[in-house]
Every structure is written in C-alpha cells, then in structure tokens.
Amino acid sequence: MVANFSRRKFLLYGSATLSTSLLLKACSSNSTTTGSSPGFKIAIALPGVISDQAWNQSGYEGVQLAKQKLGAETSYVEQIAQADQTEVLSDFARRGYNLVFAHGGQFDAAIQQVAPQFPNTFFVGVNGAVNGSNIAALRIDHLQASYLCGMIAASMTKSNQLAYIAGQQFDATQQELRGFELGAKSLKPDIRISSTFTGDWNDVAKAKEATLAIISSGSDVIYQWLDSASAAVLQTASDKGVYAFGNTKDQLEIAPKAVLTSAVKRLDLAIxxxxELAKQNQLKGQIYTIGLEKPDILSLGKFGAMVPEALKQKALNTKEEIVAKKITFEKCQEAGKDTRCVKKATA
Known part of the structure; x- marks a missing residue:
C-alpha cells in the first residue's frame, strides 16, 4: 500500500482538531493497493514535492525501490513545513511504521525530539547529522563531488568569481560549499566564492531573483542545490550566458547551454x-556516509558540450585519486572553525 498525505490535507484535517492519526487514516482514501506485504512498513517525510526532479523525487523513488525489493508497505507526506515535522514523524511511529526517513538535514531537531518516544521505530535523517539508539543518518559525501565541480568551475570562469546557492544553511550544504571552495582554490588560490541561502528550496521567484543578483555581482559560474527551484537557477544562468551545475539528478537537459555537469546523488539506491539493513535488523544508530567509492550512488553526470575534453579527463582523474585515497579531506580548523581540509598523499 502506498499512501500519499499532502501537507495541504494535513493542515486541513489538523485545523478540524482531529488527531493526526485520524487525519492520516482519513487521508488514506487516496491510497492505492500494490500487493505489497504489510509485514514491514516504511515511510518518508518530504519537505517538497515528489515531482521536483531533484531532492524530494529522489527520496520518494528510494522508498518505492525499497517497496519493490522488500515487499514493504509504504507511505509518504510531502511539502512538510518546519512546524509540522514532529507531528508527522510521531504519527508515522504511532501507526506502527518500522522505518521512517526524514528527507533533509532540517529534520534533525524533530528526529531528536520524537525518536526517544518511539523506541520501536527507527528514524533515518537523510543528510542528517544526528544518531542514537534508534536514529541513523544517511549522508552523501557532498564535499567530494563539489570538489570536482569546484575544479571545473575554476577552469571555466572568466571573472574569477564563483557562487554557491542553496535553500538552507546546515551541515550538508556547508560541506558542499566547502568542497566547492577547496576544488576551485586548488587551481586558483585567489578565486572568490560567494554563498547565498534563499530560505526556501522550492520558491522559483526567490531562486530567480537570487540568481540574477549573483550574476549582476560578477559571478559567472553557479553551483546550485535547490529542489523545485533548481530549474529556475539553471535556466536563468542559461539566459544570462553564465555556467551552472546540476544537483542530485543529472540536470544537463534542463539547460544544456549552461550546465557544465551535475553532482548526481542516487539517494534512491542509498535509501x-x-x-534493506533495517528489515534484516542490521541498521545501527550511526552516520552512514557514502562517497565516490560507490559510483552507482555518487558520481558526476553528463558533461556539457562546452567543457573541454582535457578538463573532463582532469576531473575524472581527480575522482579516481579521491577513491584511491590519494586525495582525502581531513578534519581541520580554519579561522577558528571546524571544517575539512585537503590532504594529498605523499609519494
């Protein structure tokens, strides 16, 4: 069974003072039976819509893949506002879901609040930074892919100014920004990188406005991580004759004149x-980090026609050096802050 509970319906029923359990039961009239076994139940809470061709769609597809592989019953709630996070997670647990994915680092506080109350449900924060007895985090090593993109950006820029734009500032976006900076500065130490956080992963108008401001300030290569709003950044970059990077999905086709490549993150496979570990009772309360060593999960997408062959090869060779641990990213302190720095193996 696949249940879809939109945020709009969530709020409608909530305002009618029904309990959330009754709310989701009422909404289940939209469910479709898929012939799956009810023995193992998986749910996912999503901050955006499942059709964004980016972050939220990848999460939804992951749960659907798990359903096919494991014969699980699945449900999802999309467009969850910050204020609704704890209630949505709690309701899944009350309804007996064995495994609940919270799809975004912005859910960390809600997971920490809810998980101790429901020891029989395992919560996984995708992009999260917390863990506990029934809490795990699933992390893509965003820094590794963004390092490669930073190298490409530094080679393609004419203004020596790059920009990073994302929806919110939390650990995963900071790691991605750091990798972009490190990669760019490995080739051009004096290059300038600005960062912008729009406050909304899906607001197209905000994304376009921010992109125009970035371009007007002189940046001619943009690394974006947004959800439904990602296409607005890529298309605006294309319209203005600057370059950009896709994220999560291979987004070359959205703006082939602008997209240099994409940081492809197969979160569906990771989820x-x-x-599968959870169903086998092998999931542990730890942070699971997946990097370029798993090319089916993290990789660069197709390259745009404007990227020279020599630059493609340089990026791919550097990727192999990262996989072989000839280039690593160690914890360090810079300007009094904890971060990660590049360490190259000595011959």
Whole structure:
C-alpha cells in the first residue's frame, strides 16, 4: 500500500482538531493497493514535492525501490513545513511504521525530539547529522563531488568569481560549499566564492531573483542545490550566458547551454540499501556516509558540450585519486572553525 498525505490535507484535517492519526487514516482514501506485504512498513517525510526532479523525487523513488525489493508497505507526506515535522514523524511511529526517513538535514531537531518516544521505530535523517539508539543518518559525501565541480568551475570562469546557492544553511550544504571552495582554490588560490541561502528550496521567484543578483555581482559560474527551484537557477544562468551545475539528478537537459555537469546523488539506491539493513535488523544508530567509492550512488553526470575534453579527463582523474585515497579531506580548523581540509598523499 502506498499512501500519499499532502501537507495541504494535513493542515486541513489538523485545523478540524482531529488527531493526526485520524487525519492520516482519513487521508488514506487516496491510497492505492500494490500487493505489497504489510509485514514491514516504511515511510518518508518530504519537505517538497515528489515531482521536483531533484531532492524530494529522489527520496520518494528510494522508498518505492525499497517497496519493490522488500515487499514493504509504504507511505509518504510531502511539502512538510518546519512546524509540522514532529507531528508527522510521531504519527508515522504511532501507526506502527518500522522505518521512517526524514528527507533533509532540517529534520534533525524533530528526529531528536520524537525518536526517544518511539523506541520501536527507527528514524533515518537523510543528510542528517544526528544518531542514537534508534536514529541513523544517511549522508552523501557532498564535499567530494563539489570538489570536482569546484575544479571545473575554476577552469571555466572568466571573472574569477564563483557562487554557491542553496535553500538552507546546515551541515550538508556547508560541506558542499566547502568542497566547492577547496576544488576551485586548488587551481586558483585567489578565486572568490560567494554563498547565498534563499530560505526556501522550492520558491522559483526567490531562486530567480537570487540568481540574477549573483550574476549582476560578477559571478559567472553557479553551483546550485535547490529542489523545485533548481530549474529556475539553471535556466536563468542559461539566459544570462553564465555556467551552472546540476544537483542530485543529472540536470544537463534542463539547460544544456549552461550546465557544465551535475553532482548526481542516487539517494534512491542509498535509501533502499538502508531499508534493506533495517528489515534484516542490521541498521545501527550511526552516520552512514557514502562517497565516490560507490559510483552507482555518487558520481558526476553528463558533461556539457562546452567543457573541454582535457578538463573532463582532469576531473575524472581527480575522482579516481579521491577513491584511491590519494586525495582525502581531513578534519581541520580554519579561522577558528571546524571544517575539512585537503590532504594529498605523499609519494
């Protein structure tokens, strides 16, 4: 069974003072039976819509893949506002879901609040930074892919100014920004990188406005991580004759004149992998980090026609050096802050 509970319906029923359990039961009239076994139940809470061709769609597809592989019953709630996070997670647990994915680092506080109350449900924060007895985090090593993109950006810029734009500032976006900076500065130490956080992963108008401001300030290569709003950044970059990077999905086709390549993150495969561990009672309260060593999960997408062959090869060779641990990213302090720095193996 696949249940879809939109945020709009969530709020409608909530305002009618029904309990959330009754709310989701009422909404289940939209469910479709898929012939799956009810023995193992998986849910996912999503901050955006499942059709964004980016972050939220990848999460939804992961749960659907787990359903196919494991015969699980699945549900999802999309467009969850910050204020609704704890209630949505709690309701899944009350309804007996064995495994609940919270799809975004912005859910960390809600997971920490809810998980101790429901020891029989395992919560996984995708992009999260917390863990506990029934809490795991699933992390893509965003820094590794963004390092490669930073190298490409530094080679393609004419203004020596790059920009990073994302929806919110939390650990995963900071790691991605750091990797972009490190990669760019490995080739051009004096290059300038600005960062912008719009406060909304899906607001197209905000994304376009921020992109125009970035371009007007002189940046001619943009690394974006947004959800439904990602296409607005890529298309605006294309319209203005600057370059950009896709994220999560291979987004070259959205703006082929602008997209240099994409940081492809197959979260669907990673989510299905953790779901399989959970069903086998092998999921642990730890942070699972997946990097370029798993090319089926993290990789660069197709390259735009404007990227020279020599630059493609340089990026791919550097990727192999990262996989071989000839280039690593160690914890360090810079300007009094904890971060990660590049360490190259000595011959």
């Amino acid at each position: 299905a992998y953790l779901a």
